Amino acid sequence: MLTLTGTEMAAAANDGLLDPSDFPQPPEPGKATKTYTYALDEGDTSGTSGQFFKKFTGTFHGATGTYQCTEAAGTSCTVSVTAPSTVQGAIYAATGGWTFTPDLKNNPQVIAQDADHMRFGWWLNDPVKAAVGGEYLHDAQVFSGGNQAFTVAMITGLHGKVSYEGPAAGLYAVTGDDAAYGEFMATAKLTADFGADETTGGHGSVSGSVGSFVRDDGVANDWALTLSQADLVDGGGTDATGTTGSGNIVDGNKKIGGWDYALFGPGGTGNVPPTGIAGTFDAQIDKNTAVAGAFGAKR
DSSP states (O other), X not given: OEEEOHHXXXXXXXXXXXXXXXXXXXXXXXXXXXXXXXXXXXXXEOOTTOEEEOOEEEEETTEEEEEEEEEOTTOOEEEEEEOOOSSSOOEEEEESXXXXXXXXXXXXXXXXXXXXXXXXXXXXXXXSSOOTTSOOOOEEEXXXXXXXXXXXXXXXXXXXXXXXXXXXXEEEEEOSTTOEEEEEEEEEEEEEEOXXXXXXXXXXXXXXXXEEEEETTSOBOOOOEEEXXXXXXXXXXXXXXXXXXXXXXXXXXXXEEEEEEEEESOOOSSSOOOSEEEEEEEEEEETTEEEEXXXXXXX
């Protein structure tokens, strides 16, 4: 059974995920708000704590099942829709304790919307014409981000180390006799150390590596990037900002590039670490080889 708050019901309706046969459809622009009131089924109660209002079958995310709404005696469950206007589409609202129970005999998959997600990747802008020197300059960029930034306040009180692993993707260029360029996939592994002494203002650090590179032409490489230690709070962030940091990429004692990161995930009480780390990197692996990419790693 999937529990749907009034907000989730409204969001599902706005996304077109609810079966239209038992929910109000938007009226014409300029018309009044249309409301469906779901009355109590005669003799169908759940005791003194609440009552079951009319049940009906329908679909949610394409899965078949049964809708039901529970409210206290004397109240009702509703779904309303406000007519679209010239500046916005139809807006739904819902009241009551809604649930959707999938029809298991059809083995449907009901997907609850997940707000905890990250994004990363790259893009390449092909030049329209050559630069002044005759060369064609491609504008390549990498990016990373997420939906729920893990703030400084959320890491206060965390202790110990947490490991993260996930995919990385980007672009490479090789010059010389084996000249080549293209895309790659790799694996990012990071460790967040929350064991710093907070009495001195520290919050810990993040470090890791990117390896297992495979080029889009199928060639596997022994490229390996060491992401050196970066502070958990870069630049003296405040409680209201996301937790970010940056560091060097090293080969032995030699700096060959740089990387950055941000922590993501819902904050919780107690020792609840972030669920993910996303970031970008670029490095000159040797005199003939350069890479730039981004990653998203989960614990």
